[in-house]
Amino acid sequence: MRGFVPFLGQRLFRALIALWLVSTVVFVVMRLSGDPVPLLLPPDAPTSEILRVRHDLGLDQPLPVQYVIFLGNLAHGDFGRSIHFREPAFNVVRGYLAATLELGLTAFVLAAVVAVPIGLFSAMRRNTLVDHVAMGLALIGQSAPTFFLGILFILLLSLKADLFPTSGRGDWRNLVLPALTLGAFTMASIARLTRSAVLEVLHADYIRTARAKGVRETWVVAKHTLKNAAIPIVTITGLQFGTLLGGAVVTETVFAWPGIGRLAIQSIYDRDYPVVQCTVFLAALMFVVINLCVDLIYGVLDPRIRAG
């Protein structure tokens, strides 16, 4: 395991930098947007009252002081009190987190479970009709706008075919369309990636050797091909999970799914800064942690990259 600790340290350092940058941007953007105090008070509130609330929220401090306090609070997991819900922002966001995780995980698992066999099959049956159709669909899935895919699914599968409800959260039937919408891009990417990774491996000498030895074709695929193609698949698949979080904002809005993406949009309209800060920060944290894990898995799977 030589070289693993510096590798780990470097990745951890990068992750921390990314988090710090994101929180700084959040701070700057939120402070640019003007004073939230008038939103909190009735329009006829006396000046003394306004000043008192400003003081309570720390808005009367100079900006650098506010920034330091902000960073200190973040480090303690204190994101301030929600202006809209009148309770700690973290508690609010936590209440919505489960729905997003449910949606994100379902979309991710669905994507991986569908896409890997498709990619494998496409590679084995290369340049057949099945391959062309599958890869054509994957291309559409990769470049179609998420929000319109959602609208199309609602129109065709929900309103016309009446198979699934149009919106909201409930039993598994509510989950199908949002998960398909959110997972479409990931599914398409994983299918294409699997296909190319498998094709790459199929040309390797050890596959030819295995065949020459008379190893059965299914065994060649299962043991030699998939195992060796797994490294890039695992890596990109993991990274895709992070990008899902961004897509969740749109998907949750289309399907009125009560997750943190929709909460973020709603809080932006309400100028509920603490909640926005908290969602953005938590999303960034999840994203960074996932990327870190993927990097580490890769570092374990393929020792060569630790050097680089």
Next chain:
Amino acid sequence: MASSIPASAPAEAVRLAAAPAARAPRRRRPWLVMLGVGFVALLVLVAVAAPVLAPEDPIRQSLRGRLSPPTWEGSDRRAHLLGTDHLGRDVLSRVIYGSRVSLVIGFSSVLVGGILGSAAGLMAGFGPRRMDAVIMTLADAQLAFPFILLAIGIIAVLGPSFPTLVVVIGLSGWVSYARILRAQVLVVRSREFVEAIHALGGSFARVVLRHVLPNVLSSIVVIATLELARAIVLEATLSFLGLGIQPPTPSWGGMVQDGREYLDSAWWISTSPGVVLMITSIVVSRTGDWLRDVLDPTLRGE
């Protein structure tokens, strides 16, 4: 949404992700590229000639002509080829005018992103090590985060004006340009002839213009094409969320949002702009992929 793969991702995996079919015999398909370019040219033409092509004023409302279906579905053969929306506005005219928003914002933000990214890449490549580290860390940090969240936050705060949209969407795509230019600068910088140019008093601009840019030009064209598709979709997504160009100016994303409430009764309001957007996105990004195969196979890493 474009895939964002952090720089920290192992190069091997990224390379494979970018390669649709590694080791496949590369077929040169310039006619497909021409088809894609032709489509974009057609779209530009439609956008420019919108006042001539559009059968009606895209923002003229008609309360009596609300929600009338497309010609082929309607019983009364009114002259609305794609029907009218909830305010009685002609959908076809709005789709035609909507191409203006998509293209103007798309091209401008690609330009902004390209300039910012190229400048950052040159600075990272030629500048001191520390500047290089800062710029590349910034790039990693940006890719390490779902940019749409940040874009939504910034636009919500600053207000959805045209310049804000262009800058935000442009900023979302600077990283690829920066990477490719930086890499090329690092290749060129260590060459002896560059040192010779310096020693002979040749200018920095000469090195950039003669020895860096020509080598990356085709890559930049490829990246810009892919970025154009992404920018158009991002603009539409922001418009869909109510954070794009504001009504009554027609934009494809905004129209899809308008039609959401009427999906059951008047499906054509959302579907018409959505399908056009989808086709645009697919054709432009495919063109980018084909351009890559034709112009610059090294981008896919073979």
